[in-house]
Amino acid sequence: MDCYKITVTAAVLFSITAINAQDSIEGKFLTNIRQVTSGFVKAGEGYFSPDGKQIVYQAQPLDYPFYQIYTQPLNVGRSGPERPAPTKDSKSSAVLPADAAARPKRISTGRGRTTCSYFSPDGQRILFASSHLDPKLDQTEAAERKQQEEDKAAGVRRRYKWDFDPYMDIFESDLDGNILRQLTNTPGYDAEGAYSKDGKLIAFCSDRDGDADLYVMNSDGTHVRQLTNAPGYDGGPFISPDQKWVIFRSDRIKPEWLQIFVIGIDGKNETQLTDTQGVNWGPYWHPTRQLIIWSGADHSDPTARPNYDLWLAHYQVQGSTFHLGSPIRVTDFAGADVLPVFSPDGTQLMWTSTRTDDHSSQLFLADFKLPD
Numbered sequence: 396m397d398c399y400k401i402t403v404t405a406a407v408l409f410s411i412t413a414i415n416a417q418d419s420i421e422g423k424f425l426t427n428i429r430q431v432t433s434g435f436v437k438a439g440e441g442y443f444s445p446d447g448k449q450i451v452y453q454a455q456p457l458d459y460p461f462y463q464i465y466t467q468p469l470n471v472g473r474s475g476p477e478r479p480a481p482t483k484d485s486k487s488s489a490v491l492p493a494d495a496a497a498r499p500k501r502i503s504t505g506r507g508r509t510t511c512s513y514f515s516p517d518g519q520r521i522l523f524a525s526s527h528l529d530p531k532l533d534q535t536e537a538a539e540r541k542q543q544e545e546d547k548a549a550g551v552r553r554r555y556k557w558d559f560d561p562y563m564d565i566f567e568s569d570l571d572g573n574i575l576r577q578l579t580n581t582p583g584y585d586a587e588g589a590y591s592k593d594g595k596l597i598a599f600c601s602d603r604d605g606d607a608d609l610y611v612m613n614s615d616g617t618h619v620r621q622l623t624n625a626p627g628y629d630g631g632p633f634i635s636p637d638q639k640w641v642i643f644r645s646d647r648i649k650p651e652w653l654q655i656f657v658i659g660i661d662g663k664n665e666t667q668l669t670d671t672q673g674v675n676w677g678p679y680w681h682p683t684r685q686l687i688i689w690s691g692a693d694h695s696d697p698t699a700r701p702n703y704d705l706w707l708a709h710y711q712v713q714g715s716t717f718h719l720g721s722p723i724r725v726t727d728f729a730g731a732d733v734l735p736v737f738s739p740d741g742t743q744l745m746w747t748s749t750r751t752d753d754h755s756s757q758l759f760l761a762d763f764k765l766p767d
Contacts, residue, residue, distance in 0.1 A: 419727050419728075420724060420725075420726075420727055421725070421726050421727060421728070423766045424707075424725045424744075424763060424764065424765070424766065425725070425726070425744065425761035425762070425763060426761060426762045426764070427761055427762045428759060428760075428761040429759065429760055429761070430751065430757055430758070430759055430760075431450070431467070431469070431745070431757075431758045431759065431760045432452065432454060432467070432499070432757045432758040433757065434457075435454040435455055435456060435457070435755075435757075436454075436455040436456070436457060436755065437454065437455050437755050437756040437757070438452055438453065438454035438455070438465075438747075438756065438757050438758055439452065439453060439454075439733075439734060439747030439756045439757070439758060440452055440453050440510070440511065440512075440734050440747060441734075441736065441745050441747070441758045442512065442513050442514060442736055442745075443514070443736065443737075443738045443739055443743075443745065444466075444514045444518050444739075445514060445516055445517070445518045445739055446518060446739070447469070447738045447739050447740060447743070448468060448469055449466055449467065449468050449469060449514075450466065450467050450469060450745065450758070451464065451465070451466045451467075451502070451512040451513065451514055451521055451523075452464070452465055452467070452512065452758055453465075453509060453510055453511075453512060454499070459505070459506075460536060460539040460540050460543055461507065461508045461509065461536070461539065462508065462509050462510060463501055463502075463503045463505060463509055464501070464502040464503040464509050464512045464521070464523045464525075465499035465500060465501055465502060466499065466500050466502055466521070466570065467497070467498070467499040467500070468497065469760070500571075500572070501572060502521055502523065502568055502570075502571075502572040503523060503525055503527070503572065504525065504527045504572075504574075506527045506532060506536070507525050507526040507527030507528070507529055507532055507535075507562075508525070508526045508558060508560050508563060509523055509524060509525045509526070509527075510523070510524050510563075510586055510587070511523060511524050511586050511587045511588055511589075513588065513589045513590060514590075515567075515590055515594055515614075516590055516591075516592060516593065516594040517594060519569065519570065520567050520568065520569060520570075520575065521567070521568050521569075521570065522565065522566075522567055522578075522588050522589070522590060522597065523565070523566060523568070523588075524563050524564065524565050524566070524585065524586030524587070524588065525563065525564065525566055526560045526562040526563045526564075528562060528564065529560070529562035530562075559584040559602060559607065560584060561582065561583055561584060563584045563585060563586045564577060564578070564579045564580060564585050565577075565578045565579045565585050565586065565588045565597070565599060565616075566578065576615075576616070577616075578597070578612070578615070578616035579599075579601070579612075579616065581601070581603045582603065583601060583602045583603040583605075584600070584601060584602045584603075584607065585599060585600075585601045585603070586599065586600055586601075587599055587600035587630045587631055587632065588600075589632065589633050589634065590614060590634075591614075591634040591638050592634070592636055592638055593638065594614055595613065595614055596611055596612070596613065596614060596634060596638075596660075597611070597612050597613075597614050598610070598611050598622075598632035598633065598634050598641050599611075599612070599632065600629065600630035600631070600632065604621075604624075606624075606626060606627070606628075607627075607628040607629060607630055608621055608622070608623045608624055608625075608629050609621070609622040609623040609629045609630070609632050609641065609643055609658070610622060611641070611660065620662075621662075622641060622658055622660075622662045623643075623645075623658060623662075623665070625645070625647045626647060627645060627646045627647035627648075627650065628644075628645060628646045628647075628653075629643055629644075629645045629647070629656075630643060630644060630645075631643055631644045631676065631677060631678070633678070633679060633680060634660065635680055636680055636682055636683070638660060639659065639660055639712075640657050640658070640659060640660065640712075640717065641657065641658050641659075641660060642655065642656070642657045642668075642678045642679075642680065642687065643655070643656055643657075643658070643678070644656070644675070644676040644677065644678065648667075648670070651674075652673065652674055652694065653674050653675060653676040654667060654668075654669045654670060654671070654674075654675050655667075655668040655669045655675050655676070655678045655687075655689055656668060657717050659715070663715070664715045664716070664717070666716075666717045668687075668717075668719040669689075669691070669719075671691065671693070672693065672694060672695035673691060673692050673693040673694040673695065673701065674691065674692050674694060674701070674703075675689055675690070675691040675706075676689065676690055676691075676733075677689050677690045677733055677734045677735065679735055679736050679737065680737075681737050681741050682737055682738075682739055682740065682741050683740070683741045684741065685709055685710050685711065685712075686707060686708070686709055686710070687707070687708055687710055687719065688705060688706070688707045688725070688735045688737070688744070689705070689706055689735070690703050690704065690705055690706070690732060690733040690734065690735065690746075691703065691704065691706045691722075692704070702729065702730070702731075703731045703732055703733050704724060704725070704726045704727055704728070704732050705724075705725040705726040705732050705733075705735050705744075705746060706722045706723065706724055706725060707722065707723045707724075707725050708720045708721065708722045708723065726746075728748065728750050730748065730749040730750055730754065731747070731748060731749045731756065732746055732747075732748045732750075733746065733747050733748070734746055734747045737763065738763075741763070742762065742763060742764075743760060743761065743762055743763055744760070744761050744762075744763040745758060745759065745760045745761075746758070746759055747759075
């Protein structure tokens with residue numbers, strides 16, 4: 396994870412206040428908001444292809460208990476994808492739009508837990524984590540199916556909790572889902588990977604030493620080196636556009652209360668960027684401007700349900716010092732808005748939201764602009 400002691404040189408303090416729907420601030424930043432996934436139990440954590448014409452994401456099919464990885468074209472126009480009469484696709488196990496141009500394609504094997512997919516910078520390969528090599532996969536699937544059936548029968552909605560599956564490893568596939576190589580094979584959880592802009596490096600999370608830390612490796616899986624080593628979880632790393640910094644989330648200050656940090660690609664100059672009575676996670680770089688976007692919620696009132704919204708801030712780098720400016724609220728929907736990412740040209744924003752008719756998590760897309 397990182398160091399033993401953290402010096403907060405750019406901590407950001409902010410409070411999250413309720414905003415009435417009629418006073419929504421979303422129009423200042425987002426226009427043409429539209430839902431881009433459907434036909435799954437849930438879907439989320441999407442990323443753009445380098446040309447901005449496709450997305451890759453994780454989604455739970457209707458008849459399987461774990462997320463699988465899918466790609467989907469975005470060539471249905473900026474007015475949003477039409478959703479005509481759905482059809483059933485045998486490979487993806489999802490109810491899909493009748494228009495084949497808008498249909499997702501499954502990339503993962505169809506079995507095991509999967510997560511954290513990402514396009515290579517040349518757009519020809521896809522990185523993702525999968526536990527399909529679990530030697531006891533039949534039992535793992537059966538146990539999860541039983542749990543989900545019991546929850547459904549009891550009307551129980553389990554609190555979100557991520558599984559650090561010890562059989563999760565990072566793989567690279569072609570655009571048809573043919574696995575080209577397994578990039579990690581060390582015992583323990585290896586996931587949450589993303590390429591650097593030039594495609595030479597992959598930053599990822601691993602608990603191979605018994606604690607979830609950040610690592611960097613060459614894109615062929617060689618020359619693995621550890622970046623962080625502090626007690627607690629460090630994860631969700633993304634390498635900056637200039638390839639000098641790695642941004643990530645960590646709960647080292649208080650378990651499960653994630654805050655945002657950056658660290659140099661060389662493992663030096665670690666800086667905590669947020670320090671709130673709540674959770675800040677899923678940070679992502681703007682591709683052309685010195686901006687970071689993330690999701691945050693206030694957890695200071697134990698009697699109130701936290702509402703996750705998107706927040707944006709400018710940053711400055713002076714030598715080896717990283718400064719984050721005051722946060723700006725981007726969404727105020729009364730539900731979850733999480734895992735935001737910019738398109739390669741920075742003109743669109745995609746994120747995971749429960750602003751659906753059935754309140755399931757799905758991917759949403761909007762045109763993005765900074766207020767004048």
